[in-house]
Amino acid sequence: MNCDFRIGNGYDVHRLAEGLTLTLGGVRIPHTKGCVAHSDGDVVIHALCDALLGALALGDIGRHFPDTSEEFRGIDSKILLSRTCAMVRERGYSLVNADMTLLLQAPKIAPYVDEMRDALAQAMGVSAEAVSIKATTGERLGFVGREEGVEAYATVLLCKD
Ligand code: MG
Secondary structure (H helix, E strand, O other), X not given: OOOOEEEEEEEEEEEEEEOOOEEEOOEEEOOOEEEOOOOOOOHHHHHHHHHHHHHOOOOOHHHHOOOOOHHHOOOOHHHHHHHHHHXXXXXXXXXXXXXXXXXXXXXXXHHHHHHHHHXXXXXXXXXXXXXXXXXXXXXXXXXXXXOOXXXXXXXXXXXXX
């Protein structure tokens, strides 16, 4: 059996503020609030990048794409994801699957999930079947429930080519 697998997990959180753009899982979502961030604030992609980097012990997204760099101001996080996947491929690994959980109170995410899966799969060069996105509210509890922030968790499995 080929056991050359690597597993990784990632987490990200961003504050929400009125009048900003909300981009989650590579998809622009109409809403009154968006993420406060140096980049486009896509927590789903940031958690996913950290999971990919973590699987190969390559550090974290802040190390590779520092939020102090002008290069990354307002950047489309799909670009960061593509660059992260290039690092994974350079080391001889491919993504088996990625599974993400998004926590936000509003708006409802279900109508956007398939579009997000397609966007992330395209950025990573994999099939959408390898990409899972689940969303849940904060049940009105905590900062997610008060619509003050959004969180994302990601788990990935990589296999040596
Ligand atoms: Mg982030």
